[in-house]
Amino acid sequence: MKKVHNFNAGPCVLPKEAVESTIAAIRDFDNTGIGLLEISHRTPGWERVMEETRQLWRDLLNIPADYEVLFLGGGASTQFMTVPANLMEKKAAYLQTGVWAKKAAKEAKLFGETVIVASSEDKTYSYIPKDYTIPTDADYFHITTNNTIYGTEIRHDMDCPIMLVADMSSDIMSRPVDVTKYGLIYGGAQKNVGPAGVTFVIVRKDILGKIQDRKYMNPLPTMVDYRTHAVEEARNISMFNTPPVLPIFTMHETLKWLKETIGGVEEMNKINVKKSNLLYEEIDRNCMFVGTAAKEDRSIMNHCWVMAEGYQDKQDAFMAFAKERGMVGIKGHRSVGGFRASLYNACSYEDVEALVACMQEFEKANK
Numbered sequence: 001m002k003k004v005h006n007f008n009a010g011p012c013v014l015p016k017e018a019v020e021s022t023i024a025a026i027r028d029f030d031n032t033g034i035g036l037l038e039i040s041h042r043t044p045g046w047e048r049v050m051e052e053t054r055q056l057w058r059d060l061l062n063i064p065a066d067y068e069v070l071f072l073g074g075g076a077s078t079q080f081m082t083v084p085a086n087l088m089e090k091k092a093a094y095l096q097t098g099v100w101a102k103k104a105a106k107e108a109k110l111f112g113e114t115v116i117v118a119s120s121e122d123k124t125y126s127y128i129p130k131d132y133t134i135p136t137d138a139d140y141f142h143i144t145t146n147n148t149i150y151g152t153e154i155r156h157d158m159d160c161p162i163m164l165v166a167d168m169s170s171d172i173m174s175r176p177v178d179v180t181k182y183g184l185i186y187g188g189a190q191k192n193v194g195p196a197g198v199t200f201v202i203v204r205k206d207i208l209g210k211i212q213d214r215k216y217m218n219p220l221p222t223m224v225d226y227r228t229h230a231v232e233e234a235r236n237i238s239m240f241n242t243p244p245v246l247p248i249f250t251m252h253e254t255l256k257w258l259k260e261t262i263g264g265v266e267e268m269n270k271i272n273v274k275k276s277n278l279l280y281e282e283i284d285r286n287c288m289f290v291g292t293a294a295k296e297d298r299s300i301m302n303h304c305w306v307m308a309e310g311y312q313d314k315q316d317a318f319m320a321f322a323k324e325r326g327m328v329g330i331k332g333h334r335s336v337g338g339f340r341a342s343l344y345n346a347c348s349y350e351d352v353e354a355l356v357a358c359m360q361e362f363e364k365a366n367k
């Protein structure tokens with residue numbers, strides 16, 4: 001197979017071990033003689049995978065017992081609707097740090113008054129707004145911890161006067177998280193914990209089932225109500241209907257790799273910071289490039305940069321140069337332009353070294 005360095009923003013690069021064991025399980029799941037794609041999700045072997053996957057989430061993120069961990073379909077985009085459906089009685093507050101946050105707020109508006117406490121849209125979401133007031137009469141405050149398109153990140157668990165809800169699609173499992181600061185955390189798996197097709201939801205159980213006085217979507221349709229997936233007898237958690245078995249299996253293998261090979265999220269965070277520093281140092285040092293995100297808000301997952309003044313005409317040339325050297329997925333999102341390299345968990349230090357070497361070579365040849 002061709003040697004490439006995969007910097008795609010999502011779906012992302014996965015640990016080789018996780019992909020290999022998925023292939024093996026597709027052929028023969030758990031020595032049953034039946035492949036993963038063909039087993040019943042009610043077989044004991046599968047129930048064990050579900051239970052172990054939930055346990056891996058609990059172990060890795062230290063999730064307390066009063067939170068449930070759900071694996072659902074529909075992607076993070078479906079959660080933009082499901083979150084307000086379950087948690088918003090009258091009013092919610094949103095921090096608009098990118099188009100994902102904006103899309104989340106758009107769905108909330110269907111359910112009630114939605115306050116955008118601050119937005120960085122004026123500067124193409126290149127920073128995280130800091131000066132804002134959270135209305136204390138809102139049911140929750142929604143943040144997007146990592147802004148995949150713009151390369152900004154809220155890398156701490158903030159103190160919030162009301163319930164905090166976070167879309168952590170693109171930085172979940174990249175660092176330790178204090179889950180107790182949040183009422184609910186959700187995201188699509190395909191940025192850091194698995195392939196597309198499964199959505200994780202970590203929710204404190206006591207916040208569910210509180211909606212009374214609301215006109216829209218009340219009572220909740222069965223599939224939209226988190227309790228359908230959470231508050232059943234334990235063996236049915238996330239098994240109300242057929243779960244996405246294939247992506248859950250690969251997520252299980254990816255988290256096992258994170259726990260056993262890497263040693264957990266603290267270790268992962270150290271490696272991620274090291275990878276990220278290496279690339280930002282080069283972006284800042286190289287005279288041909290300039291970073292687009294405010295330095296204090298830089299993401300350690302997604303790194304965005306453009307050609308510096310005087311070198312703008314070299315953009316296509318660098319893209320071709322990098323492609324020739326095996327760099328994949330470094331084209332920036334059209335709203336930012338330039339380049340974006342996503343250094344998710346399974347992207348190795350060597351991958352980043354290769355990218356940095358490529359940037360240095362290009363500078364030497366073109367300065």
Ligand SMILES: *Cc1c(COP(=O)(O)O)cnc(C)c1O
Binds near residue numbers: 078168191
């Ligand atoms: C990719 C992404 C989404 C959308 O996820 P889907 O699973 O494709 O719906 C939402 N939020 C953030 C921060 C993302 O990076």
